[in-house]
Amino acid sequence: GEDVEQSLFLSVREGDSSVINCTYTDSSSTYLYWYKQEPGAGLQLLTYIFSNMDMKQDQRLTVLLNKKDKHLSLRIADTQTGDSAIYFCAEVDTGRRALTFGSGTRLQVQP
Amino acid sequence: KAGVTQTPRYLIKTRGQQVTLSCSPISGHRSVSWYQQTPGQGLQFLFEYFSETQRNKGNFPGRFSGRQFSNSRSEMNVSTLELGDSALYLCASSQLDPDDSPLHFGNGTRLTVT
Numbered sequence: 001g002e003d004v005e006q007s008l009f010l011s012v013r014e015g016d017s018s019v020i021n022c023t024y025t026d027s028s029s030t031y032l033y034w035y036k037q038e039p040g041a042g043l044q045l046l047t048y049i050f051s052n053m054d055m056k057q058d059q060r061l062t063v064l065l066n067k068k069d070k071h072l073s074l075r076i077a078d079t080q081t082g083d084s085a086i087y088f089c090a091e092v093d094t095g096r097r098a099l100t101f102g103s104g105t106r107l108q109v110q111p
Numbered sequence: 112k113a114g115v116t117q118t119p120r121y122l123i124k125t126r127g128q129q130v131t132l133s134c135s136p137i138s139g140h141r142s143v144s145w146y147q148q149t150p151g152q153g154l155q156f157l158f159e160y161f162s163e164t165q166r167n168k169g170n171f172p173g174r175f176s177g178r179q180f181s182n183s184r185s186e187m188n189v190s191t192l193e194l195g196d197s198a199l200y201l202c203a204s205s206q207l208d209p210d211d212s213p214l215h216f217g218n219g220t221r222l223t224v225t
Contacts, residue, residue, distance in 0.1 A: 030210055030211065031213065033213065033214075035216070041218055041219075042115075042117075042199075042201055042216045042217050042218040042219045043201060043203075043216035044216070045213055045214070045215055045216070048213050088154065090154075092209065092210055093156075094210050096156065096159075096167045096169075097142075097144075097159050097166060097167050097208060097209040097210055098144065098156035098159060098167060098169065098209065099144075099146075099154075099156065099209070099214060100156075101153060101154040102153075103153050104153070
């Protein structure tokens with residue numbers, strides 16, 4: 001079945017770049033997503049990439065997709081304390097019209 | 112444009128009771144999906160509705176049900192509540208099919224079963 005894996009924790013200093021990595025299994029997935037969840041809140045759609053793209057840049061966010069290795073990464077430039085949150089990678093399970101999520105990476109930004 | 116709205120934000124129920132959660136999608140969005148988030152199982156798909164029809168269901172018991180109205184608003188119901196049903200329930204909407212358009216989530220309803 002589909003499985004999405006992420007590392008559990010990442011700590012960076014304010015102003016540095018953060019890179020959060022994800023591996024997925026469904027090669028037919030049309031979109032791959034990054035969501036952000038702050039304490040007590042729902043999921044905020046950060047960005048997404050279509051499966052026929054290699055890279056997408058959106059202000060401080062850069063998404064890289066390696067389809068051959070089924071590897072997705074999210075780079076946050078100039079990381080701020082407000083970026084501290086849990087980041088979820090998700091792939092589309094095209095058979096079920098549903099998202100399969102990773103377990104989330106907790107990003108801690110130290111001043 | 113208003114985002115996905117879920118009500119209520121918090122609920123406390125007793126084992127054996129039933130509960131109904133409500134979701135209003137983004138205006139113009141026709142697909143509504145529900146997810147359960149728990150510390151142990153993470154984010155799991157419950158079901159997806161489009162034009163008042165449930166098209167897909169996740170691996171949850173029949174105590175979990177839902178419906179979608181003609182204005183795309185959706186409700187989910189959990190009957191005979193169990194302690195393990197305590198979770199954050201998230202609703203998401205997408206303009207078209209979730210396979211083809213991004214899902215936008217609400218802030219969720221936090222259900223506590225005692």
